[in-house]
Amino acid sequence: MALTLAQRNQLRKRAAQEAAAAAPAALMEGATGYEVMLAKLQQDQFRLKQVQSTEGKAKLKAELLPEYVPYVEGVLSAGQGAQDDVLVTVMVWRFDAADFDGGLQIAEYVLRHQLLMPDRFNRTTGCLVAEEVATAALNAQKAGKRFPLETLTRTAELTADQDMPDEARAKLVLASAREQLALVNEEAEQLNDADVGQLQAGIAMLQRAIQLHDKCGGKKDLERAERLLKKHAGPAS
Structure with a gap:
């Protein structure tokens, strides 16, 4: 009732x-x-x-x-x-x-x-919080859906000083990287400064995720992002 x-x-x-x-x-x-409330919970x-x-x-x-x-x-x-x-x-x-x-x-x-x-x-509290959000984001991304980057960012900030397995933190960093890269307009003939910044930030996150856990699943994402950055960097750079 x-x-x-x-x-x-x-x-x-x-x-x-x-x-x-x-x-x-x-x-x-x-x-x-x-x-x-405890009785109700039970x-x-x-x-x-x-x-x-x-x-x-x-x-x-x-x-x-x-x-x-x-x-x-x-x-x-x-x-x-x-x-x-x-x-x-x-x-x-x-x-x-x-x-x-x-x-x-x-x-x-x-x-x-x-x-x-x-x-x-x-799991410890910090690990649980990081993994619950990261897993939901990764599942959404696999299904071709977006997940709020601000939610991932807030989760990372809240759990930054929490002890957890590197694999767990890698999931959160990987999910954040993918959302960061999703902001880049890959169809543009030339990336603007904002796109380049998003791309560089995403690459840095992917590198960090792989450093934390080599089998996190971000290597193909990294290769694609680096190719895109190289394509738009131009010979002069």
Whole structure:
């Protein structure tokens, strides 16, 4: 059952008050509002287990997520960084439901306060954030679709100082490089300064991705980008 406006406001205020009262690195356990949301999360996780399709799970998560918005808003507005399994799980669900900006909104708080992922997740928080966005972008690109470069850039900024396997970071750099190169007008007879700048930036990113992980899949992209740059550079350069 959907919450009324009054119930949403009450939940937001309670979440803010309890999050503000919990010390950094403490646990939210014992806070009444948190316990209510944790119980709801467990019920929703049981519902998700009944769905076998990954696409079906993502659709169900998208339907469930609005019910967590007041709680999330309350914690983000006043939280002091107490460990919160509801918040980090909702972050992942937002990524799964393709709400990447919403997921990164939570990720900014989670990474700043070094919140941990629940035991069922096998990756560190920073690695998970980088890989969730990067994998979605790479899948979209394989399907011939675009992915917002600003979302990739924000993800890279948020996870820049996070420890993760080089392969994971390479995925993010590769996805960013491909979106950077997609901005270049390859059909133009002569590239303008903006196109050349985009092309050079994309090449640098591809080189970095390959340096991080030699088998990241960016070598053909790099060869094509370097040929394009050479073609438009001209003999004088």
